[in-house]
Amino acid sequence: MxxxxxxxxxxxxxxxxTGLGAELRRAGYDVALAATDTFAPxxxxxxxxxxxLPADTRARGGVTGxxxxxxxxxxxxxxxxxxxxxxxxxxxxxxxxxxxxxxxGWHLTEATGTPSLGVYLQPTAPTGDFPPVVTGTxxxxxxxxxxxxxxxxxxxxxxxxxxxxxLRHRLDLPPTSPSEMRRRQEQAxxxxxxxxxxxxxxxxxxxxxxxxxxxxxxxxHDAGERLPADLEDFLHAGPRPVLIGFGSMAxxxxxxxxxxxxxxxxxxxxxxILQAGSAQLAADxxxxxxxxxxxHALLFPRLAAxxxxxGAGTSAAALRAGVPAVPVPVTADQPFWAxxxxxxxxxxxxxPFRSLTAERLxxxxxxxxxxxxxSRAAARAAQHLQSEDGAGQAVKAVQRLTGG
Numbered sequence: 159m160x161x162x163x164x165x166x167x168x169x170x171x172x173x174x175x176t177g178l179g180a181e182l183r184r185a186g187y188d189v190a191l192a193a194t195d196t197f198a199p200x201x202x203x204x205x206x207x208x209x210x211l212p213a214d215t216r217a218r219g220g221v222t223g224x225x226x227x228x229x230x231x232x233x234x235x236x237x238x239x240x241x242x243x244x245x246x247x248x249x250x251x252x253x254x255x256x257x258x259x260x261x262x263g264w265h266l267t268e269a270t271g272t273p274s275l276g277v278y279l280q281p282t283a284p285t286g287d288f289p290p291v292v293t294g295t296x297x298x299x300x301x302x303x304x305x306x307x308x309x310x311x312x313x314x315x316x317x318x319x320x321x322x323x324x325l326r327h328r329l330d331l332p333p334t335s336p337s338e339m340r341r342r343q344e345q346a347x348x349x350x351x352x353x354x355x356x357x358x359x360x361x362x363x364x365x366x367x368x369x370x371x372x373x374x375x376x377x378x379h380d381a382g383e384r385l386p387a388d389l390e391d392f393l394h395a396g397p398r399p400v401l402i403g404f405g406s407m408a409x410x411x412x413x414x415x416x417x418x419x420x421x422x423x424x425x426x427x428x429x430x431i432l433q434a435g436s437a438q439l440a441a442d443x444x445x446x447x448x449x450x451x452x453x454h455a456l457l458f459p460r461l462a463a464x465x466x467x468x469g470a471g472t473s474a475a476a477l478r479a480g481v482p483a484v485p486v487p488v489t490a491d492q493p494f495w496a497x498x499x500x501x502x503x504x505x506x507x508x509x510p511f512r513s514l515t516a517e518r519l520x521x522x523x524x525x526x527x528x529x530x531x532x533s534r535a536a537a538r539a540a541q542h543l544q545s546e547d548g549a550g551q552a553v554k555a556v557q558r559l560t561g562g
Contacts, residue, residue: 239321373546403433
């Protein structure tokens with residue numbers, strides 16, 4: 159059976175599917191992962207077929223305002239939709255759709271008759287338990303949470319309107335709106351697996367059947383992979399360091415952030431590793447080391463703490479390693495995950511990106527490293543994550559769906 163996973167966005171939006179795809183391949187399926195060209199090496203390294211989706215997310219790294227984010231998302235989706243059907247040209251027997259690609263993929267399932275399954279990295283269905291992850295607001299009660307959740311979905315549907323219209327025209331389908339298609343999927347109880355831990359987000363009791371939380375899908379890395387030798391030398395040269403990185407966020411802000419990071423580390427008396435990322439963080443010194451991309455699973459267990467942007471994948475990776483965090487959320491769903499980490503006790507209160515200073519960061523680092531309550535909470539969460547098997551649960555769901 160041929161399975162096509164479709165994912166789009168930044169590295170954190172795509173990398174988990176390399177691990178999911180690798181697990182499906184081990185279960186005997188032929189697996190392709192459709193993503194933008196940037197991720198072709200990661201996909202092929204996981205032993206998966208790569209199919210191209212024509213959109214570029216790199217320009218979005220410096221977007222922080224909600225209005226600018228909506229405009230950037232609409233442009234990205236419009237570009238994505240133009241070539242989305244091409245990923246199906248080589249065929250597939252089952253589509254696994256991320257939260258970003260599902261509102262486009264549903265139309266491919268209608269046109270081709272190919273069954274599909276949602277594989278989401280964020281909770282998108284409205285619930286009274288918490289407000290929508292993209293709003294960045296605190297809970298205002300169950301009724302308001304559900305109402306704002308429905309409103310957030312309507313806003314998301316607006317982002318897809320132009321792309322959906324063009325895609326349905328290409329597929330010779332009659333016109334329909336993204337919101338109407340979403341209603342159809344809800345009425346059919348379209349199944350969605352959510353690849354995050356119940357330690358961070360327990361399954362809401364008011365979700366409909368078919369919406370399940372199965373645990374994280376971890377990015378693939380080769381079993382024999384090792385950290386670079388110079389990084390190993392730095393790790394062995396003194397006490398456990400702190401990692402500071404912003405992933406695909408804060409593009410063009412590297413000089414300012416690097417200066418803040420180094421000043422905060424030295425003010426707190428800590429050694430540090432700067433992960434360049436899209437911001438291009440960089441610094442030199444006996445107490446500071448700069449790295450590029452390395453697997454979180456190999457590095458994080460060697461750290462005293464992680465300062466990060468609050469992305470879903472990085473938040474989960476820190477918990478998996480039992481390492482406390484200082485979240486500095488930038489935009490989108492990052493404030494949601496940052497608050498979840500803090501609520502667990504595995505992180506300090508978030509420092510909003512626009513409010514970040516060396517003094518605030520140093521104070522948070524001093525607390526998260528020296529006060530054992532944070533590391534103990536992170537260790538408890540790590541035990542919880544070890545009990546979950548997100549990829550294995552996904553394989554079982556695919557087997558149930560396909561009868562094989």
